[in-house]
Amino acid sequence: MSPARLDVRNLRKSFGPTDVLADVSLSVQPGEFVSILGPSGAGKSTILQLLTGATTPDAGKMLLDGQPLKPAQHRFAFMPQGDALMPWRRIIDNTTLGLEIQGVSRQAARAKVAPLFGEFGLAGFENHYPAQLSGGMRQRAALLRTVVQQRPMLLLDEPFGALDALTRTQMQRWLADMWTCQRWTVLLITHDVREAVLLSDRIYVLSARPANVAHQFQVPLEHPRQCVGSPALAAIEAEILLTLLNPED
Amino acid sequence: MSNAAMPGLLARLFRHAGPAVASVSTLILGWEAYVQLSGISSTALPAPSRIIAQGFEQRQALVRHSLATLQATTFGFASSLTAAFVFSVLIDFFRPLRRALFPVFIITQTLPLIAIAPLVVLWFGFGLTPKVVLVALVTFFPMLVALAQGYEATDRNIAALLASMGASRWRIFVMARLPSALPYFFAGLRISVTYAVVGAIFAEYAGAARGLGIYILNAKKNFRPDLVLAAVLVSATLTLLLFGATLLLQRAAMPWARLTEARP
Numbered sequence: 402m403s404p405a406r407l408d409v410r411n412l413r414k415s416f417g418p419t420d421v422l423a424d425v426s427l428s429v430q431p432g433e434f435v436s437i438l439g440p441s442g443a444g445k446s447t448i449l450q451l452l453t454g455a456t457t458p459d460a461g462k463m464l465l466d467g468q469p470l471k472p473a474q475h476r477f478a479f480m481p482q483g484d485a486l487m488p489w490r491r492i493i494d495n496t497t498l499g500l501e502i503q504g505v506s507r508q509a510a511r512a513k514v515a516p517l518f519g520e521f522g523l524a525g526f527e528n529h530y531p532a533q534l535s536g537g538m539r540q541r542a543a544l545l546r547t548v549v550q551q552r553p554m555l556l557l558d559e560p561f562g563a564l565d566a567l568t569r570t571q572m573q574r575w576l577a578d579m580w581t582c583q584r585w586t587v588l589l590i591t592h593d594v595r596e597a598v599l600l601s602d603r604i605y606v607l608s609a610r611p612a613n614v615a616h617q618f619q620v621p622l623e624h625p626r627q628c629v630g631s632p633a634l635a636a637i638e639a640e641i642l643l644t645l646l647n648p649e650d
Numbered sequence: 651m652s653n654a655a656m657p658g659l660l661a662r663l664f665r666h667a668g669p670a671v672a673s674v675s676t677l678i679l680g681w682e683a684y685v686q687l688s689g690i691s692s693t694a695l696p697a698p699s700r701i702i703a704q705g706f707e708q709r710q711a712l713v714r715h716s717l718a719t720l721q722a723t724t725f726g727f728a729s730s731l732t733a734a735f736v737f738s739v740l741i742d743f744f745r746p747l748r749r750a751l752f753p754v755f756i757i758t759q760t761l762p763l764i765a766i767a768p769l770v771v772l773w774f775g776f777g778l779t780p781k782v783v784l785v786a787l788v789t790f791f792p793m794l795v796a797l798a799q800g801y802e803a804t805d806r807n808i809a810a811l812l813a814s815m816g817a818s819r820w821r822i823f824v825m826a827r828l829p830s831a832l833p834y835f836f837a838g839l840r841i842s843v844t845y846a847v848v849g850a851i852f853a854e855y856a857g858a859a860r861g862l863g864i865y866i867l868n869a870k871k872n873f874r875p876d877l878v879l880a881a882v883l884v885s886a887t888l889t890l891l892l893f894g895a896t897l898l899l900q901r902a903a904m905p906w907a908r909l910t911e912a913r914p
Contacts, residue, residue, distance in 0.1 A: 453814040479814035481807035489829045489906050498825075502815040530906040550815070 404467030406431045406554055406586045407452075412461035414447055415611075421447045423611035425461075429554070429588055434580060436589040436597035438641065439607030445590045446482070449556050452588075453479050465553065478552040482559050484543040486531040492542050493518075493527040499550035514549050521545045522575070537568045544576070554586040561596065573599055581624045594645070598638045599626055606644060616644050696876035705880030711865065716884050718860035722778060722850040723892070726785025727843065734790050738797035742823065748798075759791050763849070767856035776859045784853040789842040796838025800831025833907065836900040843896055847889045 405428040414422040421444040429435045439445050450456045452463065454472045463470040470476065478499065486495045496517075497510035505513070518524045521541045531539055540560060547555055560576075561569045573596050580587065580600065591597050597604050601620055608615040618641055622633055678698050684690075685697035692700055705712060741748040767784060774780035804827045812822045854863025862881050869877035901908065 450810075453810070455810055455813060475814060475816035477814065479811060481811050481814075483805075483807050485805060485807035485811045487808060487826070487829065489832070489904070498812075499815045502812065502817045502821065530909050532906060532909040556814075 403431075404464070405429060406433070406466060407588065408462075408464040408467075409448075409452075410462040410464075412448070412451060412463070413459045414444070414451060414456070415459060420611035422451075422458075422613075423608075424613045425607070427605050427614060429586060431586050432584045433602050434585075434587045434589070434600055436591055436601040436604045437607060438591060438594060438597050438604055438645070439612065440609050440645065441592065443607045443610055444612040445592075445607065446558055449479065449558050449588075449590060452477055452556060476552055477554050477556045478547045478550040479556045480543055480547040480558060480560055483563055484531070484539045486539055486543060486546075488531050491528050491530055492523065492534065495531065496542060496546040496549060498546055503550070514545070517545055517549065520579075535568075536564050537572055540564065540572055541575070544579075548583070548585065554588065557587060557589045559591055560589070561593070562591075569593075569596075576600060577625050594638050594641050595634075598634050598641065604641065606641060609648060615648065616641075693873050693875060696879060701876050701879045701883065704874075704876045705883065708877060708880065712862075712881065712884055715860055715862050715865040715881070716888060718858075719781075719847070719850050719854065719862040719885070720888060722781035722853065722861065723785055723846045723888075725778065726782040726850065727789055727846045729782060730786035730790040730842075730846075731793060733786065734793035734797060738794055738801070739823070741794075741798060742801050742827065743819070755791050755794060758787060761787075763788065763852055767852050770853065771857040776857055780856075781850050781853040781858065781861070785846050785849040788845045788849040792842045792845070793835075793838050796834045797831055800834030801827040803834065804830040832904055836896060836904070839896045839899075840893060843892045844889050847885060847892065851885055 407427075407429040409428065410426045412422050412425040413420075425444075425448060427435070427437070437445050437448065447456070451458050452470070454470075454474070457472065465476055486492075487498070490498075493511055493514065494507075496514045497505075497507065500510035500513065501507060515527065518527060521544070523538060523542055523545065526534060526538065526542075531542070534542065544557075544560065547557070561572050564572060577600055587600075589597070589600060598620055604618040604620065605614050606616040606618070607613070618637065620634075620637055622631075626634060682698050685692075685695055696704075737751065741751065763784070766787070767780075770780040770783050774783060801823075808826045808830075809822055812826055817825065850861065851863040851866070854861030855867055856863075858864045862885050866878050866881045869875075869881065
């Protein structure tokens with residue numbers, strides 16, 4: 402059996418006297434969409450900080466395609482909370498950011514990104530500044546910036562958390578459709594149960610701090626899923642919500 | 651700028667500047683009326699009309715002295731900007747340096763200009779150097795603080811994003827921290843540029859071959875308050891022009907800042 406794309410074992414991390422992660426193990430297969438759900442402050446974002454190398458674990462292993470992750474390897478395409486678009490860069494120059502840092506010339510990077518603007522619903526907005534775009538468009542631009550880096554795996558940190566409810570639902574449907582075509586390997590951090598159920602193949606539910614994996618759920622439904630009013634999705638959503646609301650059971 | 655934008659711009663300018671123009675002209679008209687009606691001596695309180703007429707008569711001398719002041723202001727300001735930028739970068743990269751240097755910088759701000767100016771003239775003579783030193787002294791710290799604060803205002807998520815992409819610390823500084831500091835930089839610039847002119851005039855007042863400061867001193871000694879005020883008018887105009895220049899510079903450097911949430 403080929404190794405998992407991402408294999409995280411017994412990760413432990415504390416910041417000073419605060420134990421954030423007690424013992425977190427999880428894995429993501431190639432082409433799989435996996436979500437991490439958890440109460441606020443459970444250390445969801447800390448897991449991404451450890452993966453991106455922003456901080457180092459106190460204990461535990463992180464393997465990518467069977468190889469230990471070394472610091473300064475930058476193997477993930479990371480999308481931080483909010484959209485983190487640079488207000489001073491035009492949309493096209495925001496989306497080429499990762500390629501530019503990889504050393505691709507600005508011209509080549511633009512040529513690579515430009516054809517994707519239509520697919521991401523951003524055609525005609527290449528030369529706009531982020532302040533001129535709606536919240537949903539900004540998130541699509543941020544996602545475009547993430548995927549064009551062509552890393553083996555995407556890490557999305559609450560990508561739609563700042564959007565209004567209607568835009569968020571639209572963006573979730575759009576991402577579900579995009580993912581069905583592209584089959585990226587994704588690790589999504591969210592506190593939105595419906596979002597996790599709609600998008601994921603598997604869902605890890607974290608306990609309160611210090612975090613460990615309290616539950617794991619499979620979502621054995623074909624993609625793309627009917628996003629409104631599906632009884633199967635609603636049943637899984639209800640089950641997860643109950644475990645989150647009654648953590649001691 | 652397109653021609654179509656001009657009337658809109660003028661209308662906006664009028665809407666913004668209208669109240670200020672009204673209040674200033676009321677003040678000047680009241681002053682003029684008081685001098686004319688009370689018959690007060692022009693050596694005690696010259697009328698605005700006399701200030702302008704005498705200033706115009708003395709225009710050659712005023713221009714010559716203004717240019718000297720402008721030169722000292724720009725040289726001093728340019729050197730303090732350069733120094734503030736260099737130190738802000740050093741402080742941003744080496745934190746202990748901040749704790750070592752900030753007390754020294756703060757002490758320079760506590761020095762009373764009135765005591766320091768004659769000393770600086772004593773050390774550097776009546777030429778350009780003492781003026782440049784004084785202008786730099788009064789503008790350096792505000793600019794340094796503005797820059798240091800601006801770097802700190804960088805969105806954490808943007809910095810984290812760049813780090814995840816493999817950007818070096820220097821690259822993150824250039825791509826994220828520096829542009830994030832621009833609004834703070836320009837806010838500091840607007841304040842400092844007004845200090846700069848005052849600093850230059852103060853240095854000249856303490857002793858100089860040329861400059862508005864020495865012109866004011868001489869006019870005062872000759873009991874010519876009209877010429878003192880004419881020079882004050884010129885220096886105020888100079889400051890306002892420099893202030894306006896920083897606004898234009900900011901518009902040019904930060905085209906995105908004028909975009910409100912004008913969504914499609």
